[in-house]
Amino acid sequence: MDLVMTVMDGFEATRRLRMSPDLKDVVVIAISASVFDFNRQQSRDVGCDDFLSKPIREAELLEKLRLHLELEWVYEEARSVRQEQEDVNPKFKTSPVSQVRGRQNPQLMAPPAQEVAALLDLARRGDLRGIVKRANQLEELDERWIPFANHLRQLAKDFKGKQIREFLKQF
Amino acid sequence: MSVDTTEKGVILIVDDTPTNLEMLLDFLEDSGFKVAVAEDGESAIEMAEYAPPDLILLDILMPEMDGFETCRRLKANKATQDIPVIFMTALAEKVDKVKGLNMGAVDYITKPLEHEEVLARVNIHLHLRNLTKRLTEQNKHLEQEISERKRAESLVSGQTRVLESIATGASLRMYSTV
Numbered sequence: 001m002d003l004v005m006t007v008m009d010g011f012e013a014t015r016r017l018r019m020s021p022d023l024k025d026v027v028v029i030a031i032s033a034s035v036f037d038f039n040r041q042q043s044r045d046v047g048c049d050d051f052l053s054k055p056i057r058e059a060e061l062l063e064k065l066r067l068h069l070e071l072e073w074v075y076e077e078a079r080s081v082r083q084e085q086e087d088v089n090p091k092f093k094t095s096p097v098s099q100v101r102g103r104q105n106p107q108l109m110a111p112p113a114q115e116v117a118a119l120l121d122l123a124r125r126g127d128l129r130g131i132v133k134r135a136n137q138l139e140e141l142d143e144r145w146i147p148f149a150n151h152l153r154q155l156a157k158d159f160k161g162k163q164i165r166e167f168l169k170q171f
Numbered sequence: 172m173s174v175d176t177t178e179k180g181v182i183l184i185v186d187d188t189p190t191n192l193e194m195l196l197d198f199l200e201d202s203g204f205k206v207a208v209a210e211d212g213e214s215a216i217e218m219a220e221y222a223p224p225d226l227i228l229l230d231i232l233m234p235e236m237d238g239f240e241t242c243r244r245l246k247a248n249k250a251t252q253d254i255p256v257i258f259m260t261a262l263a264e265k266v267d268k269v270k271g272l273n274m275g276a277v278d279y280i281t282k283p284l285e286h287e288e289v290l291a292r293v294n295i296h297l298h299l300r301n302l303t304k305r306l307t308e309q310n311k312h313l314e315q316e317i318s319e320r321k322r323a324e325s326l327v328s329g330q331t332r333v334l335e336s337i338a339t340g341a342s343l344r345m346y347s348t349v
Contacts, residue, residue: 124221124222126209126214126218128196129200129206159192161214162210162211
């Protein structure tokens with residue numbers, strides 16, 4: 001959670017997350033470019049679990065994720081068999097594959113290229129309603145696409161057309 | 172019950188404020204239009220090129236590329252120049268309306284938007300646009316007909332000349348054999 005944002009900052013957002021019965025237990029890691037300790041302290045006060053300073057270093061981020069999500073990182077060399085078993089998103093190929101212990105870690109799995117192309121066509125037309133409709137259909141077809149559909153729906157709801165196009169072009 | 176919304180026309184709405192977009196999107200869809208959404212000028216231009224809408228509602232005050240610049244680029248592009256553009260502006264904003272109209276926009280509406288007014292103006296300009304489109308098509312059709320007729324005429328007159336020369340030749344030969 002970035003602390004410095006327009007409209008609603010990260011402190012307020014976290015405070016509200018903590019008030020929601022469904023989200024009060026979600027791990028929140030504050031991110032800030034600030035070097036001042038009071039930001040770190042304040043973020044803890046509103047309920048953040050941890051703090052990362054910008055620029056974010058990969059090793060530090062992975063370590064915090066491991067800590068809070070109770071993960072065990074399995075690195076490239078040791079995952080030849082697993083790679084075949086899991087249909088891992090190409091975007092995450094260079095990252096370590098997480099082996100989830102305890103908490104559920106949703107992985108963003110994309111539908112087939114044909115489906116992504118159809119979504120990109122809708123995005124280029126500015127048809128956000130069409131994207132939401134299709135996202136709803138997708139998650140009915142296969143529950144592994146739920147995180148993908150959720151992400152699209154959220155962006156569409158916020159009218160982030162450009163981000164939707166960029167997101168879809170990755171696949 | 173679903174209505175075929177493409178029939179009534181596709182309207183592209185361009186605004187950098189999500190709440191404005193949401194309000195317009197709901198209202199125009201309820202009125203039976205198909206609505207495309209762009210959150211900035213650059214996206215609007217890309218969309219208009221990719222799938223030209225029937226009309227564009229364009230906010231003037233936007234960061235980066237404002238409505239005037241967006242309109243100028245739309246009008247400079249052959250693929251998008253015929254799409255009617257209606258500017259949206261807040262009542263308090265002092266904008267140069269003449270500047271916008273000179274750029275090729277067809278109308279202005281002021282925010283907060285009066286739904287009935289928006290609908291009336293949108294309908295007028297869609298109607299005008301359809302009439303212009305039909306006129307252009309009919310013109311093209313007429314021009315084609317004229318050029319076809321001309322070709323036929325020149326063909327006929329050419330054949331007449333050939334026939335005449337044959338006839339003259341034949342009569343000359345008749346004279347000589349007599």
